[in-house]
Amino acid sequence: MIGFLRLVGVLNAAVWFGAAVFFTFWSGSAPFSLEMRRLLGDNNYPYFSGAIAQILIARYFSLQFVCSIVAVLHLVAEWLYLGRFPQNSRLALLVALCLAVLLGGYWLQPRMKALHATKYAANQPARVRESAARSFRAWHGVSMGVNLLVVAGLAVYVWRVANPSDETRFVSAVKFRS
Numbered sequence: 001m002i003g004f005l006r007l008v009g010v011l012n013a014a015v016w017f018g019a020a021v022f023f024t025f026w027s028g029s030a031p032f033s034l035e036m037r038r039l040l041g042d043n044n045y046p047y048f049s050g051a052i053a054q055i056l057i058a059r060y061f062s063l064q065f066v067c068s069i070v071a072v073l074h075l076v077a078e079w080l081y082l083g084r085f086p087q088n089s090r091l092a093l094l095v096a097l098c099l100a101v102l103l104g105g106y107w108l109q110p111r112m113k114a115l116h117a118t119k120y121a122a123n124q125p126a127r128v129r130e131s132a133a134r135s136f137r138a139w140h141g142v143s144m145g146v147n148l149l150v151v152a153g154l155a156v157y158v159w160r161v162a163n164p165s166d167e168t169r170f171v172s173a174v175k176f177r178s
Contacts, residue, residue, distance in 0.1 A: 054112075112139050
């Protein structure tokens, strides 16, 4: 049973980390590429590339949310099966990652989506659009910074899940030495 639990934990952590690295360093910039600009045309590019990015980011956060739920369930299952409370550092890291996912997906991204719509709204005055553009840039910078911290945290989390501590359940390992 512990082998199955470890497999689930490692696979989940690897998928979560791999998705974060892939999105952050590879596919997240695709809507803003030269190929996308040619496909959409100069008139449609700024708005629709941002809208496409918003759709991709929403899917990315859905995956992160699912992976964070699986990670919490994995931690609880290990706690119940092994009979010991998880290490504080691992628990704190997982809570921080889950909070980052929740804040990013349910607070930051809807705000950025609204700012993007305001930034390109033809019925808004120019000063409102400029203000929305400045706010969007600031929140985008915050979002990218948090995402990089999540990627770094996930690298540590993958390491922690793949290399669990070798604590015994009830007896100190020193008692087995003669």
